[in-house]
Every structure is written in structure tokens, then in C-alpha cells.
Amino acid sequence: MNTQSSLEQGAANCAVSELEKSLREEGRRRLAGSTQGFLKKHAPFQKMSADALQFFSERSEIVFYPAGTTILGPDNGNVQYFYLIESGKVQARQAGEVTVTEYSILSLGAGESFPIGAVTAGRPSTNIYTATEDTFCYQLPAADFLQLMTCSPEFNLFCTQYIASLLNQSRQQLQLQFAQKASEQQTLNSPLAGIGARNPISVMPDTPVRKALETMSAAGIGSLVVAGEDRKPVGVFTRSDLLDRVVLADLPHTAPISQAMSANPFKLEEHATAYDAMFAMATHGIRHVLVTDAEGKLTGVVSERDLFALQRVGLRQIRQTIESAPNVEALQQAAADVRQLSFNMLAQGVGAEQLTQFISALNDALTRRVLELNLHNHNFDGIDWAWLAFGSEGRDEQTFSTDQDNGIVYAVPEGETAEALKQRFLAFALDVNQDLDRCGFPLCKGNIMASNPQWCLTLNQWQQQFSSWIREPHPDALLNATIFFDFRPLYGKTELADAMRRYLLQHASATPLFLRAMAKNALDVEPPLGKLRDFNTDLEPGYPGKIDLKKYGSRIFVDVARIYALATGVHNTNSVQRLRLSAQRLNTKAEDVNAVLEALDFIQLLRLRHQYLEGEPGVQGDNLIEPDKLNELDRRILKESFRQARKIQSRLKLDYQVN
Amino acid sequence: MLGLKKFFKSGTPAPLPADVLAALEGWRASEAPPTDDLHFHVRYVIVDIVTTGMNAEKDELLGISAVAVRQHSILPNDALSIDFGAAGDDPSAVDRQLMALLKFIAKAPMVCYHFPYVGAFLQRVFKDRFGLDFQPQWVDLAWLLPSLFEDKAHSVMPLDHWIEVLGLDGGSGRRESMDNVLLLARLFQMLLVRAAGKQVDTAASLIDESRASSFLRRAY
Numbered sequence: 001m002n003t004q005s006s007l008e009q010g011a012a013n014c015a016v017s018e019l020e021k022s023l024r025e026e027g028r029r030r031l032a033g034s035t036q037g038f039l040k041k042h043a044p045f046q047k048m049s050a051d052a053l054q055f056f057s058e059r060s061e062i063v064f065y066p067a068g069t070t071i072l073g074p075d076n077g078n079v080q081y082f083y084l085i086e087s088g089k090v091q092a093r094q095a096g097e098v099t100v101t102e103y104s105i106l107s108l109g110a111g112e113s114f115p116i117g118a119v120t121a122g123r124p125s126t127n128i129y130t131a132t133e134d135t136f137c138y139q140l141p142a143a144d145f146l147q148l149m150t151c152s153p154e155f156n157l158f159c160t161q162y163i164a165s166l167l168n169q170s171r172q173q174l175q176l177q178f179a180q181k182a183s184e185q186q187t188l189n190s191p192l193a194g195i196g197a198r199n200p201i202s203v204m205p206d207t208p209v210r211k212a213l214e215t216m217s218a219a220g221i222g223s224l225v226v227a228g229e230d231r232k233p234v235g236v237f238t239r240s241d242l243l244d245r246v247v248l249a250d251l252p253h254t255a256p257i258s259q260a261m262s263a264n265p266f267k268l269e270e271h272a273t274a275y276d277a278m279f280a281m282a283t284h285g286i287r288h289v290l291v292t293d294a295e296g297k298l299t300g301v302v303s304e305r306d307l308f309a310l311q312r313v314g315l316r317q318i319r320q321t322i323e324s325a326p327n328v329e330a331l332q333q334a335a336a337d338v339r340q341l342s343f344n345m346l347a348q349g350v351g352a353e354q355l356t357q358f359i360s361a362l363n364d365a366l367t368r369r370v371l372e373l374n375l376h377n378h379n380f381d382g383i384d385w386a387w388l389a390f391g392s393e394g395r396d397e398q399t400f401s402t403d404q405d406n407g408i409v410y411a412v413p414e415g416e417t418a419e420a421l422k423q424r425f426l427a428f429a430l431d432v433n434q435d436l437d438r439c440g441f442p443l444c445k446g447n448i449m450a451s452n453p454q455w456c457l458t459l460n461q462w463q464q465q466f467s468s469w470i471r472e473p474h475p476d477a478l479l480n481a482t483i484f485f486d487f488r489p490l491y492g493k494t495e496l497a498d499a500m501r502r503y504l505l506q507h508a509s510a511t512p513l514f515l516r517a518m519a520k521n522a523l524d525v526e527p528p529l530g531k532l533r534d535f536n537t538d539l540e541p542g543y544p545g546k547i548d549l550k551k552y553g554s555r556i557f558v559d560v561a562r563i564y565a566l567a568t569g570v571h572n573t574n575s576v577q578r579l580r581l582s583a584q585r586l587n588t589k590a591e592d593v594n595a596v597l598e599a600l601d602f603i604q605l606l607r608l609r610h611q612y613l614e615g616e617p618g619v620q621g622d623n624l625i626e627p628d629k630l631n632e633l634d635r636r637i638l639k640e641s642f643r644q645a646r647k648i649q650s651r652l653k654l655d656y657q658v659n
Numbered sequence: 660m661l662g663l664k665k666f667f668k669s670g671t672p673a674p675l676p677a678d679v680l681a682a683l684e685g686w687r688a689s690e691a692p693p694t695d696d697l698h699f700h701v702r703y704v705i706v707d708i709v710t711t712g713m714n715a716e717k718d719e720l721l722g723i724s725a726v727a728v729r730q731h732s733i734l735p736n737d738a739l740s741i742d743f744g745a746a747g748d749d750p751s752a753v754d755r756q757l758m759a760l761l762k763f764i765a766k767a768p769m770v771c772y773h774f775p776y777v778g779a780f781l782q783r784v785f786k787d788r789f790g791l792d793f794q795p796q797w798v799d800l801a802w803l804l805p806s807l808f809e810d811k812a813h814s815v816m817p818l819d820h821w822i823e824v825l826g827l828d829g830g831s832g833r834r835e836s837m838d839n840v841l842l843l844a845r846l847f848q849m850l851l852v853r854a855a856g857k858q859v860d861t862a863a864s865l866i867d868e869s870r871a872s873s874f875l876r877r878a879y
Contacts, residue, residue, distance in 0.1 A: 062732065
């Protein structure tokens with residue numbers, strides 16, 4: 001085509017495009033008119049100005065929720081929309097144990113809206129909203145909601161009054177709860193004297209087995225302390241002893257209990273702490289510790305369960321230590337406590353999802369404190385900025401062998417130059433990175449850190465960067481996407497990160513080529529299932545017989561979760577949540593999703609177990625496990641987990657037609 | 660009566676303006692979005708027409724309203740409204756309106772109530788004005804609703820029946836064309852949930868289902 005005709009075509013298209021634009025405007029105007037017919041029947045809209053109503057109507061999408069679907073919950077992350085019910089019924093239910101408002105269940109109908117508090121504060125909802133009937137809602141994007149609050153005084157009054165009543169309710173509830181909890185504060189530093197059962201039931205060593213069993217049965221207990229006349233414990237008899245040493249050993253019921261008990265029980269004195277007991281249980285593989293006074297006389301028994309009950313308080317204590325730490329040295333101690341506590345939790349069988357989230361929560365608190373301490377030397381008053389976490393930290397999936405991946409996003413206020421501001425942020429970031437390193441988060445080998453000028457950018461620059469990776473998905477861009485697209489704001493103005501996320505989701509979901517390239521990349525690695533043997537253990541050069549559970553296990557799930565999240569507009573970064581939420585949107589069967597999530601949880605658990613229990617203290621753990629050394633049950637579950645990985649890969653392959 | 664008829668009855672239509680021709684060429688060359696995608700990813704265009712009667716050969720097309728449903732949402736920023744009366748006596752203005760409609764639809768699957776009626780009118784205008792055989796992928800709610808909501812009705816029903824049994828507010832008196840489209844869009848949203856529950860979860864399978872349901876009902 002010559003230049004002349006291409007110019008003509010451009011101009012021609014322009015005339016039609018102009019007309020299309022005005023016909024679209026007319027369409028939008030009429031559609032908004034229909035919405036306004038509804039708004040005018042309900043408060044506070046009936047009092048709002050025509051402009052405000054027009055604004056609401058032109059920006060609200062209409063969405064249908066069939067009876068029984070969850071519209072919104074705490075798992076959905078920061079609230080993205082303000083919802084106004086057009087027809088149907090929605091039930092609001094408090095999530096979790098802590099009640100914030102005086103109601104626990106509330107039913108909402110046509111003309112009522114939610115979640116006003118959460119969307120105003122830009123935080124996740126504390127309620128779970130479920131459609132109890134077929135329900136249509138108008139949903140106004142959070143940014144438009146905030147704009148409407150600034151430009152419509154009537155709407156503003158309605159929302160602020162609502163929030164004020166909510167705050168008042170929540171303050172009363174919280175006071176009540178704190179009063180209750182304060183009386184029951186116990187920590188892992190508490191002495192054993194105050195924990196567990198006092199004056200436990202004991203029998204003399206010469207008591208016949210039958211009599212001892214009768215005592216246990218009558219008291220409804222599973223174990224018994226054997227102590228002499230001086231009350232010094234000499235042994236413990238448990239139900240498993242009954243099997244091994246009485247029934248299977250054909251011991252007559254008249255024999256003394258001393259012949260059936262486990263001798264030399266583990267003892268600690270009363271002034272030892274709950275920590276000591278916990279550590280003893282983890283190292284010796286026992287479930288009970290006997291407590292004695294200074295003379296060695298039995299005064300109590302502490303069980304695993306008693307200690308576990310203490311742990312919630314333990315978490316809170318560590319958190320308080322972190323939040324009030326005066327300097328980095330104090331934080332170093334807190335970081336060591338976090339590791340110790342998670343070790344104990346793992347030893348007691350806490351699930352991988354909870355454990356990694358727990359580690360992330362405390363690490364977040366730690367990082368925030370490091371940032372706060374450094375802000376004493378660096379002043380960014382009046383500047384909007386946020387500290388971002390990337391990679392596993394961004395996904396809330398940290399194990400302890402995780403190094404730093406972070407960055408900064410900022411907005412340049414009028415009167416400042418971007419370059420000067422950047423230099424100030426870089427100096428600040430350098431201090432923070434070094435302090436985090438001292439607290440046990442090693443510097444990133446790939447230099448993905450906020451002190452690297454490449455990752456200390458304005459909102460606009462981040463968006464350009466995202467856009468260029470999406471437009472040209474060459475290998476480096478795809479690698480970066482797997483790290484940087486899992487970002488999460490840790491400190492500062494979270495709205496900046498929200499804006500990044502909206503931009504990212506909008507562009508990624510609209511670029512099938514990019515998603516396809518991501519899918520192709522994610523399919524490069526297959527789960528190590530052998531054709532003849534159970535597992536293919538020859539994949540890691542230099543480590544025959546071993547499997548890298550990150551590379552050939554969890555990463556497969558994480559990569560697939562990311563692609564579906566980007567494609568379906570899921571705002572979350574955590575892989576479990578991504579899989580769960582995108583599955584809802586893609587209409588996947590619940591049992592299929594649960595099988596995938598269980599598989600991921602098991603692989604993560606094996607990784608954690610390997611890093612904590614088999615790794616040397618103080619050494620960076622690896623992810624190399626030997627399947628031959630697993631017990632039969634774990635081997636089978638691992639195999640099934642890899643099968644699930646293969647299954648979601650084939651689904652990805654189909655969905656994105658990668659061969 | 661302002662309408663399209665006067666432009667069509669004068670034998671051969673006036674030649675298309677250069678800008679419309681160029682845009683039409685661009686439209687012909689453009690690729691249709693894939694239909695093997697899940698509903699969530701597909702942009703459906705819901706359309707309703709205003710005419711002087713039911714006969715596409717004799718009656719006039721007065722206006723068209725349309726709105727897109729994507730990611731299960733009705734999108735206020737993706738709607739279109741055409742009033743052919745606004746074109747006055749200028750045939751090229753009508754051509755531009757029709758071209759804008761084609762660009763808006765962008766070869767997406769279309770959803771209407773009673774395809775033989777809506778489809779016939781659209782086919783005729785595009786044939787007469789553009790010499791174009793307009794054959795988009797159709798989803799016909801009139802046939803599909805009874806086949807997916809068997810518990811509510813077994814045969815083709817007037818639109819108001821569905822509005823009532825599915826609990827929508829149809830308002831009182833005559834509805835504007837855009838109000839009608841929005842009701843269709845809501846019915847379509849409800850239908851998508853039903854369809855996905857019956858494993859009809861891609862656009863292609865929904866279009867097939869629509870075709871099959873109308874064929875079966877007409878044949879038996």
C-alpha cells in the first residue's frame with residue numbers, strides 16, 4: 001500500500017471511529033439512565049445530585065451471583081469494589097474468631113450496600129458475604145467509590161456515619177476481649193510450675209498391672225506416672241507400653257507395674273520454662289515431660305497439648321517484642337525467636353499453609369520495624385511511597401531459606417525531581433537491606449533489592465516495566481514476571497501497589513500471547529514421575545537419588561497459579577488463594593481444586609520438614625529430598641502430589657494450546 | 660417515518676463512502692476472537708432492535724441497542740445505541756452507523772431474544788447496504804432458556820414470562836430498547852451459570868447448544 005492510500009484509510013477509519021465513539025457514549029448514557037431509575041428509589045442515592053448519580057451509573061458493572069455463592073471474604077485481599085444490591089439477598093457473616101461488630105450474621109436486601117468500612121480503608125473485608133438468593137449487584141470499582149465520596153457530600157455523609165457506628169461497636173468489643181485475654185496471659189517463658197496438670201495421678205512401682213490399669217480407666221487418663229514413696233518419679237506407663245510390654249509380652253496382670261513402665265522418664269524442674277519443655281519434646285520425641293520440685297518430687301505433668309495452647313500467646317509476645325524493638329540488635333533476637341517457634345510448631349504437626357503464613361506474618365512485622373527504625377534517619381514526609389516484597393515473600397510462602405526480594409514504588413510530588421528523590425530512596429533502601437541482612441534475611445544474589453536503582457521506581461516506571469515484559473515476553477522478561485508479578489506492599493501507601501496490580505491484571509489478561517508464553521515457560525519443567533520407577537531421581541546433576549522439591553514440585557503449582565490468576569484477574573499473590581479463587585471463576589469442580597491444594601500443601605510440608613528437621617542449624621537449607629528415605633505412606637502421597645502437578649500442567653497445556 | 664426503508668427501496672443502493680469502504684475492508688481482514696474459551700474470557704454482545712413490525716422484508720429497522728457482557732459482568736463502558744432516525748436523509752450517515760455497529764461487535768458472539776427476528780433484520784440491512792452476508796455466531800435466549808431452565812418452562816415463551824419466573828423487575832409499561840437489552844443481559848448472566856453447571860462452559864459449546872435447542876424444538 002502506498003503512503004497516499006494508507007493516509008486515506010487512516011482518515012476514513014477516523015470518521016467511522018469518531019461516530020462509533022459517539023454511539024458508544026449514547027449507549028452508555030442510556031444504560032446509565034436505566035441504572036438511575038433504580039438508584040432514585042433508594043437512600044442515600046435519592047438525595048444525591050444528578051452528576052453524582054450519572055457518575056455512579058456510568059462506572060458500575062452489573063454482576064450476577066447465584067444463590068449460595070460467596071461474593072467477598074477476607075481471603076479476597078483488599079476490597080476492589082463497592083457493592084450495591086439490586087435484587088436478591090446477601091448474608092454477611094463474621095469471619096474468624098474475633099467478632100468486631102455486635103452482630104454476627106446480618107441479612108442485606110435490595111438497595112443496601114457493602115462493605116463500606118473495608119472499601120473506604122482499602123483493606124480486606126472482615127465479613128464473608130454470601131448470596132442467599134439469586135442476587136444482582138451493581139459493583140463500583142474502589143477508586144471510583146473514593147472519588148464519589150469526595151465529590152458527593154450526601155454520599156460522603158452516608159458512608160462516614162456508617163463507619164462511625166461500626167468503629168464504636170468494634171471498640172467496645174475489643175475492650176471486652178482484651179480484658180478477658182489479659183487475665184489468661186501465659187507465655188513460652190512461663191515457668192512449668194504454672195502449666196499443665198498439678199498433682200498428677202501416680203502409683204507405686206509394686207502396684208500390679210491390673211490395678212494400675214483400673215486406676216487409669218477410672219481417671220480417664222492415657223498415661224500414668226510411677227513414683228516411689230518419696231514421690232520421686234521412676235517411670236511412666238502409657239497406652240503404647242500396654243500393647244508392647246503387657247499384651248504382646250504376655251506379662252501377667254499380677255506383675256508389678258515397674259516391669260512394664262518406661263524407666264528414667266524425662267524430668268524438668270518447676271522453674272524451667274515452657275520453651276525448655278517444648279525443646280525437650282522435639283529433641284527426644286516424647287509427648288510428656290514430668291515436672292518436679294527442687295528435691296526431685298513429682299509436682300506436675302506437662303503435655304504437648306498444654307504447650308500448644310500456649311503458643312498463640314507466644315506469637316503475640318514475639319510480635320510485641322518486634323513492634324517495640326528499639327534497635328536492630330533487639331530485632332536479631334526476635335528473628336531467632338521466630339525461627340525457634342516455627343521449628344516447634346512444625347514438630348507438632350502444624351500444616352504447611354499455616355506455617356508459611358505464620359512465618360510470613362512475623363517476617364512482615366520484622367521488616368516493617370526495620371523500615372520504621374530507618375525512617376528515623378530518612379524523612380519522606382509528604383511523599384507517597386511503598387515498600388514492596390517480591391517472589392516467595394510476596395506470595396506469603398516464605399521458608400527460612402529465603403533471601404531478600406524487595407523494591408520501592410513512589411510518586412513524585414510537585415516541586416521535587418524524580419532523580420533527586422530516587423537518590424534519597426536508594427540511600428534509605430541500602431540501610432534497610434543491610435539491616436535485614438543482619439536480621440537473617442541474606443542479601444539477594446540476583447540484586448533484586450530496593451537499593452538497586454533498577455527496582456526503585458515511580459508508579460509510572462513500574463507500569464512501563466510491566467508493560468514491556470508483557471509486550472515482549474522474551475526469556476528474561478518471563479523470568480522477571482515470575483518474580484516481580486508476585487508483589488505485595490509491606491509498608492507505606494498500599495494504594496500505589498493496588499494501582500500497579502490493576503494495571504498488571506488489565507494488561508496481562510488482555511495479552512493472550514504473553515499468557516501463552518508464560519504457560520509455555522511453566523511447562524518446561526515436568527514433575528519427576530518415573531516411567532518404570534515411582535520417581536525420576538536423576539534430574540539434579542551431582543545429586544543422584546535426590547529430587548529438588550522446589551524446582552520439580554512446588555514451583556510447578558506456583559507457576560500455574562500465577563498464570564490463572566493473571567488471566568482471571570485474581571488480585572491475590574498467595575498460590576493457594578490464587579488457585580482457589582481462579583478455580584471459582586473458571587468453574588472448576590471443588591474436589592479437583594482441593595486435590596491440587598492438598599498436593600501443594602504436602603510438598604511444601606516435606607520441604608519445610610527437610611529444612612528444619614534435617615538441616616544443620618544456621619546453614620541455608622536446600623530442597624533436595626531422597627524419596628527412598630521416605631516412609632511408604634509419604635512416598636505414596638508424594639507420588640499422588642506429583643500426579644496432581646501433572647494434571648494441572650495438562651490443563652494449562654489445553655487451555656493455552658501449548659504443545 | 661424515519662427509518663432505513665427509504666434507503667433500501669430505491670433499487671441499487673448508493674455506493675459506499677470511501678471511509679466506510681476502507682473500514683469495512685479492515686473489518687473483513689480482522690480475526691474473530693476464539694470461541695473455544697471459557698465464558699469468563701469471552702466478550703458476548705447482547706443486542707436488541709426496534710422495528711416497525713415483524714417482517715424483515717417489509718418493515719423498517721428504526722434502532723439498535725447493544726451491551727457487552729465480559730467476565731460475567733455487564734459493562735457500562737461497552738454499550739452502543741443507534742437511532743437510524745438521527746441520520747436524517749443522508750444515506751452515507753446510515754452506512755457509517757452500520758459500520759460503527761460492526762466495529763463495536765468486533766465479530767464477538769451475539770446474544771438476542773428470538774434470532775429469526777433479530778437476525779433477519781440485521782442480515783437484510785447489511786446485505787442491502789454493504790452487500791455483506793452477515794453471519795455472526797448467535798446465542799438465542801428464546802430457545803436456550805427453556806432448554807436450560809426446564810424447571811421453569813418447556814417451550815418458547817414471551818420474554819416477559821422469563822422476566823417474571825426468574826424474578827427480574829421488568830418495570831411497568833413500554834420499555835426502552837436499552838432497558839430491554841439490560842434485561843436480556845441479566846437473563847444471559849443467569850443462563851451462563853446454569854450452562855456452566857451443565858458443563859456447557861465455553862462459548863463454542865453454548866453456541867452449539869443454542870443451535871441444537873432451536874433445531875430440536877422446531878423438528879419435534
